[in-house]
Amino acid sequence: MDIRRAVVTGGAGFVGSHLCDRLRERGVGVVCLDNLLTGTLDNLADRDGDPGFTLHRTDVCEPFDVDGPVDLVVHLASPASPHDYARHPIETLRAGAHGTLNALELARRKGARFLLTSTSEVYGDPQVHPQPESYWGNVNPVGPRSQYDEAKRYAEALTTAYRTTLGVDTVIVRLFNTYGPRMRPTDGRAVPTFITQALAGQALTVAGDGAQTRSLCYVDDTVAGILAAAAADHPGPVNLGNPVELSMLELAHRIRELCDSPSPVRFVERPGDDPMLRRPDITLARTVLGWQPAVDVGKGLAVTIDWFARRAVGAAVGG
Numbered sequence: 001m002d003i004r005r006a007v008v009t010g011g012a013g014f015v016g017s018h019l020c021d022r023l024r025e026r027g028v029g030v031v032c033l034d035n036l037l038t039g040t041l042d043n044l045a046d047r048d049g050d051p052g053f054t055l056h057r058t059d060v061c062e063p064f065d066v067d068g069p070v071d072l073v074v075h076l077a078s079p080a081s082p083h084d085y086a087r088h089p090i091e092t093l094r095a096g097a098h099g100t101l102n103a104l105e106l107a108r109r110k111g112a113r114f115l116l117t118s119t120s121e122v123y124g125d126p127q128v129h130p131q132p133e134s135y136w137g138n139v140n141p142v143g144p145r146s147q148y149d150e151a152k153r154y155a156e157a158l159t160t161a162y163r164t165t166l167g168v169d170t171v172i173v174r175l176f177n178t179y180g181p182r183m184r185p186t187d188g189r190a191v192p193t194f195i196t197q198a199l200a201g202q203a204l205t206v207a208g209d210g211a212q213t214r215s216l217c218y219v220d221d222t223v224a225g226i227l228a229a230a231a232a233d234h235p236g237p238v239n240l241g242n243p244v245e246l247s248m249l250e251l252a253h254r255i256r257e258l259c260d261s262p263s264p265v266r267f268v269e270r271p272g273d274d275p276m277l278r279r280p281d282i283t284l285a286r287t288v289l290g291w292q293p294a295v296d297v298g299k300g301l302a303v304t305i306d307w308f309a310r311r312a313v314g315a316a317v318g319g
Contacts, residue, residue, distance in 0.1 A: 012039030083188030096151025176241025180219030210249025
């Protein structure tokens with residue numbers, strides 16, 4: 001696919017900002033739409049003065065338009081961490097409903113390919129392991145995570161309807177746990193929480209007994225998968241994640257060792273509806289996208305820890 005100009009909703013967020021950077025490295029003009037509810041301008045610092053990049057501070061839940069031709073629309077905009085969507089449940093549901101509708105409408109008007117970044121949360125607390133795209137999930141529609149789960153499930157249904165009914169060229173990717181530089185220290189996810197605590201010499205707070213598992217994909221790999229899906233002709237859904245599975249207790253120990261930290265581990269109450277297992281089956285991504293993760297978890301964690309450490313030093317000097 002010849003992509004000359006792309007629109008990225010949520011482009012000031014963690015994954016979105018990395019995607020904007022990769023697109024610009026390929027010479028693609030980027031229009032970033034973000035209301036900065038959870039994204040930050042710091043994530044876009046590398047785009048300062050870039051004539052091929054434009055930021056519009058706008059809420060994509062309201063109707064919007066973009067001047068000029070558009071080849072690709074990537075809809076990332078949404079609170080994505082449990083802490084964020086617990087604080088912003090209505091905004092999360094609107095991003096999945098109104099935001100997806102408005103982004104699809106832009107793609108339809110422009111004749112652009114549309115890529116929806118969905119989530120492994122559509123599988124809920126899975127009873128099939130690992131999770132293939134054919135699995136329908138085990139989701140609580142009124143639970144503490146439902147605002148995010150159901151917003152993304154609706155977004156997938158809406159995207160599918162636009163493809164089958166209106167002929168819009170769409171693809172759905174389901175992102176599993178992604179980590180790396182630019183994660184917010186206070187977003188509540190395990191990797192930034194453990195790193196921040198270990199660097200500060202604080203106890204690492206592990207939920208429950210720490211036996212629940214996650215599969216961690218470095219952000220560069222996730223972005224490479226998104227771009228591969230954008231360039232392919234497969235409609236998805238396609239899982240994008242790392243099939244290497246870690247328990248949360250094992251993750252806490254690995255981060256503590258990489259930080260050379262004396263921090264103890266402290267067990268805390270496990271949140272409601274917290275999935276027990278999470279590991280993607282990426283057979284489809286390997287087959288139709290030629291994609292699989294390349295960054296080892298240990299290497300990715302080391303790079304991420306270094307970024308957090310430098311950020312902490314900069315904050316201390318600035319403060």
